[in-house]
Amino acid sequence: MVIELIQGDITTLAVDAIVNAANSSLLGGGGVDGAIHAAGGSEILEACKQIKGGCPVGGAVITTAGKLNAKKVIHTVGPQWGKEDNEEEKLANCYINCLKLARKHDLHRIAFPNISTGVYHFPKEKAAEIAIKSVKKHIKPGQEVFFVCFDDENYRIYKRELQAHTDQA
Numbered sequence: 001m002v003i004e005l006i007q008g009d010i011t012t013l014a015v016d017a018i019v020n021a022a023n024s025s026l027l028g029g030g031g032v033d034g035a036i037h038a039a040g041g042s043e044i045l046e047a048c049k050q051i052k053g054g055c056p057v058g059g060a061v062i063t064t065a066g067k068l069n070a071k072k073v074i075h076t077v078g079p080q081w082g083k084e085d086n087e088e089e090k091l092a093n094c095y096i097n098c099l100k101l102a103r104k105h106d107l108h109r110i111a112f113p114n115i116s117t118g119v120y121h122f123p124k125e126k127a128a129e130i131a132i133k134s135v136k137k138h139i140k141p142g143q144e145v146f147f148v149c150f151d152d153e154n155y156r157i158y159k160r161e162l163q164a165h166t167d168q169a
């Protein structure tokens with residue numbers, strides 16, 4: 001089991017699965033979602049359109065990765081801060097359900113963006129704590145998880161949180 005921190009653009013990674021912070025319609029958006037669709041090409045959107053009913057908050061669905069270097073994209077829908085109940089549990093479910101789906105498809109190396117911390121405004125510190133705790137609890141032998149931070153603030157928070165977890169271990 002490996003957990004690593006990376007700063008940069010998730011779309012460039014040659015991992016088994018890139019996680020997308022999508023919205024429930026799965027029909028594309030801004031932020032990391034826009035970047036994944038732009039880099040991966042229209043094949044990803046076509047595959048998303050086939051998933052009838054979209055994806056609920058906290059859920060996860062899988063598609064081709066199109067032109068990306070990854071094998072698959074796992075789309076998950078984070079909670080919008082202040083807009084719904086049980087945001088913390090729903091955010092944890094995003095990480096847990098992505099790990100489960102990856103395992104089901106034999107995908108071992110999984111890259112996560114900082115789900116919900118962009119336009120969904122989940123407080124970054126709290127989101128990082130939930131992400132790290134959920135992954136540590138649910139990662140299975142053979143799985144490798146990469147937390148990919150795009151902005152400096154998230155990178156600093158994750159670095160500190162991961163260090164704190166290592167010190168506790």
Ligand code: ADP
Nearest residue numbers: 009010021031032035114116117118119120150
């Ligand atoms: P959400 O709607 O779940 O908040 P956003 O895409 O707005 O999703 O933001 C989620 C996180 O993704 C933010 O922390 C943002 O900095 C980050 N992000 C944006 N573009 C990229 C990218 N190309 N690679 C990795 N992370 C990204």
